[in-house]
Amino acid sequence: MTAAAAAWSVVVPLGAATLCFIVRRNLWVAAAGALGTLAAVLALSAGVLAGSVLEVVPGGWALPLGIRWRTDGLTVLMLLATAVILSLTGVHAQGYFSVRCPAAARWFWPLVLVLWAGLNALYLSRDIFNLYVTLELVTLAAVAMVTLEGGTTALRAALRYLLAGAAGALAYLLGVALLYAAYGTLDMGLLAAAIAPKPVAWVGIALMTAGLLIKAALFPLHFWLPEAHGNAPAPVSALLSALVVKAGFYLLVRLWFEAFPGALTPAAGQTLAVLGAAAILWGSALALRQPRLKLLSAAACGPGPAPARHRTAAAGVSSADRAGGRRTRSWARERASWRPARPSPSRPRYRRAGARGQPQTPAARPSRPTAPAAAGAPSAAGRPRPLAACRT
Amino acid sequence: MFALGLYGLALGRPVLRKVMALNIMGSGVFLLLVSIARRHPEPFPDPVPHAMVLTGIVVTTAATAFALYLARRLHHAAGGREDGAR
Numbered sequence: 001m002t003a004a005a006a007a008w009s010v011v012v013p014l015g016a017a018t019l020c021f022i023v024r025r026n027l028w029v030a031a032a033g034a035l036g037t038l039a040a041v042l043a044l045s046a047g048v049l050a051g052s053v054l055e056v057v058p059g060g061w062a063l064p065l066g067i068r069w070r071t072d073g074l075t076v077l078m079l080l081a082t083a084v085i086l087s088l089t090g091v092h093a094q095g096y097f098s099v100r101c102p103a104a105a106r107w108f109w110p111l112v113l114v115l116w117a118g119l120n121a122l123y124l125s126r127d128i129f130n131l132y133v134t135l136e137l138v139t140l141a142a143v144a145m146v147t148l149e150g151g152t153t154a155l156r157a158a159l160r161y162l163l164a165g166a167a168g169a170l171a172y173l174l175g176v177a178l179l180y181a182a183y184g185t186l187d188m189g190l191l192a193a194a195i196a197p198k199p200v201a202w203v204g205i206a207l208m209t210a211g212l213l214i215k216a217a218l219f220p221l222h223f224w225l226p227e228a229h230g231n232a233p234a235p236v237s238a239l240l241s242a243l244v245v246k247a248g249f250y251l252l253v254r255l256w257f258e259a260f261p262g263a264l265t266p267a268a269g270q271t272l273a274v275l276g277a278a279a280i281l282w283g284s285a286l287a288l289r290q291p292r293l294k295l296l297s298a299a300a301c302g303p304g305p306a307p308a309r310h311r312t313a314a315a316g317v318s319s320a321d322r323a324g325g326r327r328t329r330s331w332a333r334e335r336a337s338w339r340p341a342r343p344s345p346s347r348p349r350y351r352r353a354g355a356r357g358q359p360q361t362p363a364a365r366p367s368r369p370t371a372p373a374a375a376g377a378p379s380a381a382g383r384p385r386p387l388a389a390c391r392t
Numbered sequence: 393m394f395a396l397g398l399y400g401l402a403l404g405r406p407v408l409r410k411v412m413a414l415n416i417m418g419s420g421v422f423l424l425l426v427s428i429a430r431r432h433p434e435p436f437p438d439p440v441p442h443a444m445v446l447t448g449i450v451v452t453t454a455a456t457a458f459a460l461y462l463a464r465r466l467h468h469a470a471g472g473r474e475d476g477a478r
Contacts, residue, residue: 159462
């Protein structure tokens with residue numbers, strides 16, 4: 001039963017996501033899929049916590065040809081944390097999108113379910129090429145979610161994230177290729193037994209680590225992170241910072257401790273530690289200079305692993321958005337009164353074809369709420385601002 | 393090839409050049425994988441790297457398609473094409 005639960009925890013969200021893409025009013029399909037996935041994850045965790053570690057080889061192919069999925073303590077921890085975060089964010093997102101842009105909600109649900117499927121597979125898998133597939137699945141779903149905002153800056157940030165993520169994935173794949181060429185196996189357990197401190201192993205490890213560092217936005221490869229988080233809808237920002245970035249970091253931990261110990265020297269571990277410390281310092285310095293709340297949490301995410309701080313920051317962003325005008329900081333007051341706190345470029349804003357063709361200057365923007373808007377956005381201050389995709 | 397692509401991705405100004413550079417990076421990785429597959433003195437090539445290449449091609453194509461769509465959308469948002477065609 002629990003062996004099947006491992007497979008169900010990936011299949012259920014994928015199937016539900018496919019249905020959500022097809023069906024127009026997909027909130028209930030998404031909710032059913034989420035409940036099914038939650039049930040599978042809980043069953044799997046209960047089975048593992050009651051007994052010992054669970055190993056599954058989907059398809060029954062024997063190693064070294066098969067792909068091994070294994071559930072140990074770390075996996076259960078990540079699975080449960082992901083399930084809780086995704087469920088709560090989904091509940092929040094329902095309210096968020098229904099107020100700001102119901103049209104975007106239709107695409108949010110399948111993307112969230114695909115993200116969940118990819119993350120579950122990522123936590124379960126112990127085959128380094130299967131991890132590449134899951135990593136790309138997670139990245140593509142996350143990039144698509146960043147575009148839900150619809151504005152030009154969001155699209156630009158999504159494109160940058162996509163290119164950086166794809167480059168990181170290719171670096172990871174190159175590392176996988178080198179390790180396979182040297183040791184003839186893709187399974188982490190067999191690799192751990194066969195690996196040795198030789199240059200080919202070091203280059204492979206370095207490439208895979210570089211790829212994962214881009215995904216985890218660890219200093220100094222974090223250039224894509226602040227815009228992507230700052231320009232995404234609030235629930236998407238929460239998911240990105242809490243899950244997607246942590247998935248890259250989790251993989252680093254998993255690989256370094258399970259597959260690579262035979263090839264490492266103490267100096268290699270210290271390099272990562274130095275990068276992490278520099279990242280924390282840099283990110284904190286940058287966060288102190290941000291004018292917008294969301295960019296602040298995004299810059300605080302920039303350094304990388306500090307899970308407690310990120311989760312509270314992400315939760316703070318989501319709840320701050322939900323609270324509307326009840327914040328006390330100065331930039332929050334400005335936001336509630338429809339003017340952006342940071343100086344905006346004088347470039348023409350993105351408009352759909354057929355709307356007024358004149359570029360809007362920042363000076364003209366405060367008069368926008370009083371214009372008769374097709375989306376029916378009211379002009380009262382304190383009402384949440386619709387997403388750019390629904391704004392025209 | 394991988395390094396060439398990485399250089400183009402980092403420094404290419406037009407977005408299209410970045411996407412092509414990404415594809416060059418991918419092609420470099422795939423060529424390496426295919427060349428791994430053939431070993432002496434075995435008579436048949438190893439199918440596992442071939443499977444990795446196929447999966448990699450699929451993933452990279454999906455990412456490229458997405459990137460091209462985003463680039464096109466941004467291009468239209470920034471003012472459209474010179475000849476006026478949308």
